[in-house]
Amino acid sequence: MAKHKHEEHENHERWLVSYADFITLLFAFFVVMYSISSINIGKYRTVSESIKAALNPLANQSGANQVFSVGEAKLALQGRNPTDAKEFTIRRIRELAQVIKDKPLKDMVAFVNVVQTVNGDVVITIPDRLLFNSGEATVRTEALPFLGGLGGAILEMNRHARVEGHTDNVPIRTAQFPSNWELSAARAVMVVRVLSELYGVPADHLAAVGHADTRPVTANSDAEQRAKNRRVEVVILEQAPAAPILQSGKESEPSEQSAENMPQGPP
Numbered sequence: 419m420a421k422h423k424h425e426e427h428e429n430h431e432r433w434l435v436s437y438a439d440f441i442t443l444l445f446a447f448f449v450v451m452y453s454i455s456s457i458n459i460g461k462y463r464t465v466s467e468s469i470k471a472a473l474n475p476l477a478n479q480s481g482a483n484q485v486f487s488v489g490e491a492k493l494a495l496q497g498r499n500p501t502d503a504k505e506f507t508i509r510r511i512r513e514l515a516q517v518i519k520d521k522p523l524k525d526m527v528a529f530v531n532v533v534q535t536v537n538g539d540v541v542i543t544i545p546d547r548l549l550f551n552s553g554e555a556t557v558r559t560e561a562l563p564f565l566g567g568l569g570g571a572i573l574e575m576n577r578h579a580r581v582e583g584h585t586d587n588v589p590i591r592t593a594q595f596p597s598n599w600e601l602s603a604a605r606a607v608m609v610v611r612v613l614s615e616l617y618g619v620p621a622d623h624l625a626a627v628g629h630a631d632t633r634p635v636t637a638n639s640d641a642e643q644r645a646k647n648r649r650v651e652v653v654i655l656e657q658a659p660a661a662p663i664l665q666s667g668k669e670s671e672p673s674e675q676s677a678e679n680m681p682q683g684p685p
Contacts, residue, residue, distance in 0.1 A: 508532045508540070508571075510567060510570065510571055510574070513567070523548060523558070523560045523561060526545055526547060526548040527548065527564065529545050529548070530542065530543065530544055530545070530548070531543040537656055537657075538656030538657075539653050539654065539655050539656050540653070540654040541651055541652075541653050541654075542568065542651065542652040542653075542654070543649050543650075543651050544564075544649060544650045544651070544652065545645070545646075545648070545649055546585075546605070546648040546649055546650060547645070547648075548561055548564070549561045549565075549605070549609065549650060550605060553590060553592065553595070553601070555594075555595075555601060555604035555605045555607075555608050556608065557608055557609065557612055562612065562616070565609065565612050565613060565616075565617065566616070566617050568613065568652060569612075569613045569616075569617030569618065569619050570617070571654070572613065572619050572623070572654060573617075573618065573619060575654060577623070577654045577655055577656075577658075578623045578624070578625075578654075578655045578658045578659060579613075579619070579623060579624055579625075579652055579653060579654050579655065580624075580625045580626075580627060580652075580653045580655065581606045581609045581610050581613075581624065581625065581626050581627070581650065581651075581652050581653075582606060582627045582628075582629055582650070582651040582652075582653065583601070583602030583603060583604075583605040583606035583609075583626075583627070583628045583629065583650055584602060584629050584630075584631070584633060584634075584647060584648065584649045584650070584651065585598040585601055585602050585630055585631050585647070585648055586598075586631055586634070586638050586644035586645075586647045586648050587631040587634070587638040587644070587647075588638075588644065597630070598630040598631050599628055599630045600628075601628075601630075602628035602629055602630045603626065603627075603628025604628070605628075605650060606626035606627055606628050606650065607626045609626070609650055609652070610624045610625070610626045625659075631647065634647040635647060635649075
C-alpha cells in the first residue's frame with residue numbers, strides 16, 4: 419500500500435527574519451551615529467589643529483593662543499616718554515621670550531640683540547636658527563611665542579616696522595629658493611605674515627625686505643661668522659615711512675605736452 423506524502427506546511431512568518439535583521443542593522447547605525455556625535459571636543463580640536471598645521475604653518479594658531487595682552491601693556495605705557503616706552507617694550511620682549519619651552523630655543527634667545535639707533539629706531543636682531551630650520555622659510559612653531567611678544571611690542575608702541583632677511587654667502591640652489599635672494603625675502607615675508615595674521619599687527623604698518631648676503635655684520639670666513647650673518651632684523655621705526663607721491667593724470671599732461679613741443683632734430 420503506497421505511503422501518502424505529507425504536504426509541507428508553508429511558513430508565512432519568514433519575513434520576520436528579514437525584519438529582525440533590518441532592525442538590528444538600524445540599531446547599530448544609530449549607535450554609531452550617537453558615538454560620533456559624542457566625541458571629545460578637546461581631542462577633536464587637537465586633531466583638527468594638527469591637520470591644519472601640516473597644511474598651513476599659519477593656520478594652527480588663533481587669537482586665543484596669544485601670549486600677550488595689548489590692553490594691559492598700554493596701561494603700563496601711559497604717562498611715559500618715548501624712551502621709557504622703548505625700554506619697557508624691550509623688557510617686554512625679553513620676558514615673553516621666556517615662555518619658550520624648548521630648551522635649545524630658550525638658549526638661543528640670549529643671542530637676540532636689541533639696540534636703539536641714533537635716529538630712534540629700535541633694531542632687533544634675531545638669529546635665523548631661532549625662527550627657521552636650515553634652508554627653510556617656515557617659522558618654527560616653538561618660536562611663535564617670541565614673535566607674539568614682538569608683535570605685542572609693535573602694537574604697544576603703535577609704530578611701523580620693517581622686517582629684513584639676511585643670509586650668509588654660501589649659495590643655495592633649490593627648486594623653492596634658486597638663490598639667497600629668494601630665501602631672505604621669503605623669510606622676511608613669513609615673519610610679516612605671522613605678525614599680521616596671528617598677532618594682529620596692521621598690515622600697512624609692516625614691510626618685508628630681503629638683502630641676501632649683501633649686508634653682513636662680520637666676515638664669512640668660518641661657520642661661526644656665517645651663523646652671525648644668517649639673521650632676521652626687525653626694525654621698529656621711530657617715524658612712519660613717507661607715503662609715495664602719486665602723480666595724477668592732469669599733472670602728467672604738461673610734461674607730455676612740453677615733450678611734444680620740444681624741437682625735434684633732423685630726421
